[in-house]
Amino acid sequence: MSPPKLAxxxxxAAVREALVTTFEDAGYRVFAFEGVQDALAALAATAPAAVLLDIRLRDGDGLELLATLRARFPQLPVIMATAYTD
Known part of the structure; x- marks a missing residue:
């Protein structure tokens, strides 16, 4: 059986690498993306079981990406996270 895929x-970069390591150690096959454009270009091909999505990204808004993901993949679970306190 293949491991579950997580995007x-x-x-x-430091947070992304820490998350990748944590989830790979837990048995997931992880696909990591730096921003909105990278993720949109690859998510259909990678077919993850779930997405862990930062709310604030340098190249776009995580909430806008969430709306796009909901439209394209309505059954895809998305977990939103942020390090910002405001």
């Missing part, structure tokens, strides 16, 4: 969209 991570996070613009902070």
């Amino acid at each position: 991570i969209v996070e613009d902070d």
Whole structure:
């Protein structure tokens, strides 16, 4: 059986790498993307079981990406996260 696939969209390289390591160690096959454009270009091909999505990204808004994902993949679970406190 192949491991579950998880997509991570996070613009902070250190956070992204920490998440990748954590989820790979937990048995997931992880696809990591730095921003909105990278994620949109690859998500259909990678077919993840879920997406971990940062709310604020350098090249776009995570909430706008969420709306796009909902339109294209309505059954795809998306977990939103942010390090910002405001």
